[in-house]
């Protein structure tokens with residue numbers, strides 16, 4: 001029998017905030033060994049190494065690869081660097097885990113996947129919330145037929161800009177987030193979107209999307225999108241005007257499930273079976289019982305110390321590492337990565353077209369990259385406007 | 389004379405700019421594009437605002453920072469992140485500090501004043517009741533401290549490294565907890581604020597506080613005093629109360645603080661238990677309370693501001709009593 005390795009050597013590139021979550025979760029996996037971290041800023045690499053007891057910290061990716069020969073490298077850098085870093089890593093012969101969003105657009109995504117094919121190395125994308133315990137429970141209820149065939153999925157993300165990061169994005173027209181083709185949304189809507197696409201599996205659903213600036217904001221801060229597949233529809237609502245929240249609702253002919261990802265609760269949405277005024281007693285009675293059930297379940301999980309914000313990440317890492325060791329396909333299909341990226345492209349394009357050429361022209365284009373995108377969008381929008 | 393101030397829009401920075409302007413110094417404020425200038429401008433006043441100019445740039449943009457420093461004899465580096473994740477704090481404080489010192493050296497600046505923090509000392513290893521002064525060693529294990537203190541420790545280390553490299557005259561001020569209008573008087577040095585409840589940790593520890601105007605004066609002097617290059621100064625007020633006394637002062641002033649008391653002998657066992665649970669549960673509760681951190685922050689020590697008084701010619705001109713009253717939430721508009 002060939003000697004298959006049973007442990008996996010992991011390195012990480014980009015020691016920002018989300019890297020903390022990765023390092024913390026990787027450390028919990030007993031067959032994974034953290035061998036190095038890397039960041040363009042030595043200070044950042046050093047702090048990650050010190051806090052998570054990683055033996056080596058680098059500022060140069062190639063040096064890290066040759067000195068520590070990891071099997072897999074996690075890419076936790078800003079979105080616009082994913083394509084180039086992932087391709088370089090794959091070509092250097094390592095497997096790659098990329099944080100969401102995959103890339104900034106479809107051409108970049110296709111480029112990366114081409115290199116995956118060419119090198120035979122595998123790649124996993126950070127759609128980690130699909131593996132969160134509460135979402136897995138929702139999936140199971142759906143698979144058990146509790147609500148019947150899924151007909152509609154609703155995904156809500158509340159993302160107030162009142163924090164430190166939000167203030168910077170708001171106050172600085174050249175902030176890197178605002179340079180992305182999908183602006184603020186490029187960086188944030190992957191999670192709510194792939195919760196919809198898990199059930200809405202059409203390759204090219206019809207998309208209707210719109211974004212706008214709320215209050216005094218000078219850039220789009222709110223977004224609504226409607227997706228229409230053959231049998232399933234989806235709606236996505238992103239707002240900076242509501243409290244932070246991640247809520248999904250999955251509907252079928254026999255009712256709906258409301259998942260609160262932060263509260264780790266599930267509630268049934270179902271019509272009353274009792275006539276008239278009795279129904280007004282039945283529904284709160286059910287809510288009360290569901291509340292008790294959710295409390296019991298979470299209490300039990302708490303006692304087992306099973307409540308972890310990034311639990312989905314850890315599960316996904318484990319599945320991915322296993323797939324590398326076993327030589328099986330990664331847990332997120334390549335077609336799915338491409339499909340979600342394409343949907344984002346289409347949604348953003350829709351939004352830009354609706355913004356109209358006039359207002360688009362007024363947007364700042366301080367960096368050459370932004371100017372490029374703007375020129376492209378303008379062309380698209382003008383073409384669209386001349387047709388209609 | 390012209391000086392440059394980073395973090396000019398902040399709590400301390402605004403007071404520093406005003407003091408410097410009152411001395412007739414021309415002040416160039418380095419702010420980031422997202423900074424809000426309104427309250428700085430208000431605090432300086434329209435008359436003195438004439439001698440202020442503002443350069444808007446990211447601190448990471450060394451070229452622009454160097455250009456802004458041209459013609460300035462002193463750089464006061466006050467900007468720093470106060471909250472957020474460790475990496476965010478490092479990006480706000482540690483990384484830009486290296487670039488700023490290099491830029492200052494290239495621009496021919498004659499003195500670089502870095503505002504650090506009194507938290508950088510290795511108090512965990514000190515004897516209870518001993519005197520903390522500028523000769524006390526800094527914490528040898530920065531990463532075991534809270535993210536903010538960690539970033540300040542590494543910011544200082546980065547500054548000394550570049551100082552060695554470039555020979556740029558560097559002076560460091562380490563203020564205690566800065567109090568003042570709008571900031572209140574309660575802090576982590578008293579205990580843990582859990583919602584409306586203050587969990588007082590011990591109570592006999594003196595609170596190393598400094599009133600914001602006193603602090604601004606100390607920082608200003610660190611730029612102006614002669615013969616102090618390469619020196620470090622602790623900045624704290626006179627007549628510091630203990631945690632228990634402070635809560636009593638609050639009560640007397642009509643501010644009831646709901647508090648419970650954790651007696652000193654229980655603090656370490658409690659932290660050890662919490663830390664054990666944090667590890668056992670693999671982080672179900674965040675690892676914020678560790679024996680190392682609690683021993684660093686709530687140890688009863690004696691503080692002295694003698695060095696700043698004698699070498700900087702500084703005096704805390706506002707008494708602690710006055711500072712306390714001005715910092716209470718009920719005190720009228722920003723004084």
Ligand SMILES: NC(=O)c1ccc[n+]([C@@H]2O[C@H](COP(=O)([O-])OP(=O)(O)OC[C@H]3O[C@@H](n4cnc5c(N)ncnc54)[C@H](OP(=O)(O)O)[C@@H]3O)[C@@H](O)[C@H]2O)c1
Nearest residue numbers: 395396397398399400423466467468469480505563565566
């Ligand atoms: N407060 C205390 O109790 C205390 C105690 C000891 C030492 N210190 C030190 O004293 C200094 C001032 O503190 P403070 O209380 O005045 O804080 P503050 O009110 O939060 O002000 C911080 C200042 O730094 C600026 N700043 C923060 N991150 C920045 C970045 N990444 N790039 C550019 N500018 C940035 C802020 O600019 P924006 O206006 O754009 O946000 C603001 O002007 C800091 O160095 C702090 O570490 C404070």
